[in-house]
Amino acid sequence: MFSQNTLLIFFAIFFLHVSTITFASDPDPVQDFCIPHQKLLGSMNASHHHGIPSILPCKNSSETTATDFVFSGTKAAGNFSEDGIAVISASLANFPGLNTLGMSFARADIEVGGINPPHFHPRATELVHVVEGKVYIGFVDSSNRVFARVLEQGEVMVLPRGLVHFMMNVGDKIVTIFGSFNSQNPGMQKIPSAVFGSGIDEELLQKAFGLDSKQIGSMRRKFDPNSK
Ligand SMILES: *[C@@H]1O[C@H](CO)[C@@H](O)[C@H](O)[C@H]1NC(C)=O
Numbered sequence: 463m464f465s466q467n468t469l470l471i472f473f474a475i476f477f478l479h480v481s482t483i484t485f486a487s488d489p490d491p492v493q494d495f496c497i498p499h500q501k502l503l504g505s506m507n508a509s510h511h512h513g514i515p516s517i518l519p520c521k522n523s524s525e526t527t528a529t530d531f532v533f534s535g536t537k538a539a540g541n542f543s544e545d546g547i548a549v550i551s552a553s554l555a556n557f558p559g560l561n562t563l564g565m566s567f568a569r570a571d572i573e574v575g576g577i578n579p580p581h582f583h584p585r586a587t588e589l590v591h592v593v594e595g596k597v598y599i600g601f602v603d604s605s606n607r608v609f610a611r612v613l614e615q616g617e618v619m620v621l622p623r624g625l626v627h628f629m630m631n632v633g634d635k636i637v638t639i640f641g642s643f644n645s646q647n648p649g650m651q652k653i654p655s656a657v658f659g660s661g662i663d664e665e666l667l668q669k670a671f672g673l674d675s676k677q678i679g680s681m682r683r684k685f686d687p688n689s690k
Pocket residue numbers: 506507509510
């Protein structure tokens with residue numbers, strides 16, 4: 463019936479498939495912690511996530527100090543963008559202590575009326591905690607159903623992995639939220655810039671959105687940093 467080779471190939475394909483499923487989230491650590499060498503991280507580049515290998519060599523643990531496990535960048539708000547949001551992410555690229563631990567963190571402050579535009583994290587579910595203020599927040603599932611609410615100080619919402627989500631400050635003071643992610647490198651893709659800021663052929667965008675060349679041009683100027 464089956465030759466030995468056929469069986470071998472079958473098992474090879476089967477195990478490849480199984481391991482793809484097994485490693486769909488961050489792998490479990492195999493030691494207490496693994497602080498990568500700062501100079502290795504320095505040469506990496508958060509916007510280019512493929513540049514961050516999933517396994518980084520650890521520095522000698524005798525050189526590790528408490529400071530390696532502390533990130534202080536979240537003490538104060540960052541710089542506000544045109545959308546009225548300031549995000550500070552504590553992920554592997556700027557918080558090496560996270561390496562191999564499968565988690566990360568972010569602080570976002572949103573001005574009155576400001577928004578966090580629709581975006582998603584391909585590799586993480588996000589837990590959002592409203593530290594201060596009142597925020598309209600929600601996500602869209604894969605059948606385009608919207609699950610949105612106004613959250614007040616102290617409330618928490620979970621945003622399932624890979625689903626598009628958004629926020630808007632609907633109160634009368636600055637909103638501060640903390641977000642935690644179940645990946646050390648959750649990744650983030652903003653819908654407007656993925657579509658209009660990424661160099662997709664203009665004819666395709668015109669057809670997809672029913673926009674003319676002038677309208678596409680104005681969307682490109684807004685969302686493509688290279689077209690300014
Ligand atoms: C980040 O990576 C991209 C793609 O490799 C590269 O074009 C860009 O110059 C890099 N940026 C920095 C600050 O290294």
